Amino acid sequence: MTRILCIGDIVGKPGRKVVKHMVPKLRKEEKVDFVIANSDNVTSGTGINQEHAKELIKDGVDILTSGNHMWRHQDIITELEKEDPIILRPENFPRANPGRGWRVMKIPGTEITVAIINLQTRLMMRHNVFCPFLTGDEVLKKPEVQEASIKIIDIHGESSGEKYALFHYFNGRISHMFGTHTHVPTNDAQISNQGTSYISDVGACIAENSIIGFEVEPSIQNHITQMPHRSEVEEKAPYLLRGCIVDIDESTGKALAIQPLSLSYTP
Numbered sequence: 001m002t003r004i005l006c007i008g009d010i011v012g013k014p015g016r017k018v019v020k021h022m023v024p025k026l027r028k029e030e031k032v033d034f035v036i037a038n039s040d041n042v043t044s045g046t047g048i049n050q051e052h053a054k055e056l057i058k059d060g061v062d063i064l065t066s067g068n069h070m071w072r073h074q075d076i077i078t079e080l081e082k083e084d085p086i087i088l089r090p091e092n093f094p095r096a097n098p099g100r101g102w103r104v105m106k107i108p109g110t111e112i113t114v115a116i117i118n119l120q121t122r123l124m125m126r127h128n129v130f131c132p133f134l135t136g137d138e139v140l141k142k143p144e145v146q147e148a149s150i151k152i153i154d155i156h157g158e159s160s161g162e163k164y165a166l167f168h169y170f171n172g173r174i175s176h177m178f179g180t181h182t183h184v185p186t187n188d189a190q191i192s193n194q195g196t197s198y199i200s201d202v203g204a205c206i207a208e209n210s211i212i213g214f215e216v217e218p219s220i221q222n223h224i225t226q227m228p229h230r231s232e233v234e235e236k237a238p239y240l241l242r243g244c245i246v247d248i249d250e251s252t253g254k255a256l257a258i259q260p261l262s263l264s265y266t267p
């Protein structure tokens with residue numbers, strides 16, 4: 001059995017702090033073998049820079065996924081273009097964009113391989129990306145992905161209906177699909193009769209008393225006045241780490257168990 005931790009959108013300094021504290025602890029106490037984390041809001045709440053990407057890998061994350069804010073910090077392109085990148089961008093972004101949206105990695109000390117695939121949905125998202133269904137098909141046909149022991153998709157997007165459609169489309173062909181982007185955890189963790197586990201959104205790593213990781217009052221005023229009020233990342237503790245732990249039978253690629261996580265941390 002292989003145990004994989006999937007972490008939702010890491011938002012700003014609170015997200016980085018809770019990952020730094022919790023990930024090594026979870027790797028040890030829960031015997032986590034591999035860690036995937038979404039990095040779309042890491043640096044000041046939008047996108048991720050090179051420094052923070054390297055910091056998260058040092059703190060115990062194995063691979064970073066991303067989403068619609070990928071291009072906010074241009075220095076990350078250096079990491080995206082490496083032969084073995086530590087960060088992925090959605091594969092269904094325009095083909096000429098730097099980087100790629102999938103990678104096959106070996107779990108250290110084993111022969112177990114994990115194919116990590118990053119896709120973005122289209123409904124209610126600003127970017128006009130390629131079809132995530134057909135793009136996912138293309139990735140799953142790649143020989144090295146087909147041969148991987150475990151296949152996991154981070155589906156980054158707004159619509160739970162679209163995410164469910166993708167779950168059913170890839171059902172039985174992957175081990176696990178977890179949703180990111182909304183920062184709000186959903187109560188629908190499940191394993192299909194074909195052995196694919198799924199959750200529409202795992203939530204985010206944020207300050208607990210915030211609105212999806214940002215200051216409360218400016219966010220409220222945006223809704224009341226319909227005028228722009230700049231909202232910064234809320235940095236007051238306690239902080240939350242949200243995600244899920246999935247147990248997978250590496251011999252079959254089928255999920256055995258899924259456990260949503262919501263852990264509080266006060267420095």
